[in-house]
Amino acid sequence: MSYDDECKGKSSWPELVGVEGKVAEATIERENPLVNAIIVPEGSAVILDFRCDRVWVWVDKDGIVFKVPTIG
Numbered sequence: 001m002s003y004d005d006e007c008k009g010k011s012s013w014p015e016l017v018g019v020e021g022k023v024a025e026a027t028i029e030r031e032n033p034l035v036n037a038i039i040v041p042e043g044s045a046v047i048l049d050f051r052c053d054r055v056w057v058w059v060d061k062d063g064i065v066f067k068v069p070t071i072g
Helices: 021-031
Strands: 036-041 054-059
Touching: 021 036, 021 054
Parallel strands: 036 054
Antiparallel strands: none
């Protein structure tokens, strides 16, 4: 499954790199209400299955987004 086949709404948020994680989480969920944004501390393990309703929000030790949040 790929984004183009199944997922609806905005799928990527490059503008949130460098933003505080909680702000990014709220922005993502506001811009695409079909997804659940989940804050993940750097170095954590996550499930690798693809899901249209999930966005990992990777944050550094200071809680700042360091990787582009995308549906997956």
